[in-house]
Amino acid sequence: MSYSMAASDWDDTLVPLGDTIPERTKAALDRIRADGVAMVVVSGRSVHGLRVQLRRNGISLDGLYLIALNGALAVRAWDDEVLFSHQLDPDLAARAARICAEAGAAVMVHHHDQLWTDRPEDFAVRFEAESNDLAPLLVGDFDALDFVPAKLLIGGENALLKPLCERLKSEFADEAEVMLSADFLMEFTAKGVDKGHALRGLCEAIGVPLDEVVAFGDNFNDIPMMKVAGHSVAVADGVRELLEIVDQVTAPSSECGVADVLDELFPSDPM
Template sequence: MDYALVATDFDGTLLPIGHDEILPRTREAIRRVRRQGVRFVIVSGRATTGLLNITRKFDIDTDGLYLIGFNGASAVQAWDGTTLFSHRLDLALARQVIARALAFDVVVMVPEGAEVFTNRPDSYAVAFETGANGTTSVELADPSIIGFAPCKVLLGGDHAELVRLEADLVSRFGEQTEILFSADFLLEVNARGVTKGEALAGLCEALGIPVERSIAFGDNHNDIPMLKAAGLGVAMANGVPEALAAADRVTLADTEDGVAVVLDELIPG
């Protein structure tokens, strides 16, 4: 197969968890395939603001780079910040989801631009979210009073409590939203139909690239739709069991240059 586009998750895929640098072999493999004209896309649950920040932090060349954030809700051209598409939650629906979440012992986070509106700014989940994206927290005792339609609602806390909340939200709003875990302590709510897979397919169509000519890499639950949508879905060995089962292929772990191993084989220099 002559692959024309590579899409990859960031945390746990390109960047090993706990590391502060992309591994040299992986970085060089990405540079090489990009020099060969293959389109490159970073697809993440992170806010697009955060993705733009990581291109600077990790010295990622933005020329011709596409960024898909919020689990597929928003896509931008990294080189000039132009938004290609944005699929937000309906405001009334978002307020209902948040109001229901506040009945549970969880942290509510609503990212927008460089800010995250939250009921618990001192929580670990908020520190993780703002630290990862280079954003700041804004305390809002009742986040359901937000005045904007968000790209996503992010819920943090104990896994068992989030599982209880997930079941409750699915029963109430499951037909109107996409609800999934991006980490054991993070539950995410997007508009119905918003997934990394739909975003990948939409971007391929916009670029005139058959989705069959794409490779996607991922490790977590929110990557599964993208692994299924791509021409070749590759899960990292450090991924969750569900991602490994959904992928066409499993590569080495993020700490073992799993992305580079596949790129070196399928798109050699």
């Protein structure tokens, strides 16, 4: 099978969480892009946060597509053209935020280079703000926001988030998508907004058949993307539920697992 696009999660897939991209993985990305393969970074991070990460890791924006906020937004990285955007209903966002706050979790909303939150000192908020160069701003009532959020990011200890995730899935089954994206982070987006729907929408927008897409991931929020891609790959330290459904398992991000698969599926042309 010939593939024309590589779509990858960022944290703990391309890059070990809180670290920098391994040189061999970066070299593999540079090589396939130079060969004309379309590259998409698909993440729960905001566009601003992804740009920060790409800049820190020396990755060119030329020809690069970004799917951000767990599928709520897709842009062309090189010129900021928005390909699609999906916001939460403000009332829905406020209702979910109240439940999370009452449960003791930290609620976060991205807006450009700002991170609005009810718990600025929470460890998850500090991580999100520092790793994405975001300014944390205190909000006491999410009804008071003067913009429409694309998603809620909920932070807390895993023992808190797991049952809270199940509660939100049950209470908002017909209104929202809810899934864990890390041990300490949970995504809340509008119904039908996830990485899988976003990848499908991007491919339709730029004319790439889904069966020509290789997708890489490690966590629960990557599962929808794996289900639509032509070839799905999980890193070996990904969550069990993901490992059970993918076509291939590769080495962890710290061991350049994505590079291994890129070298296999997109071999260099012989001179």
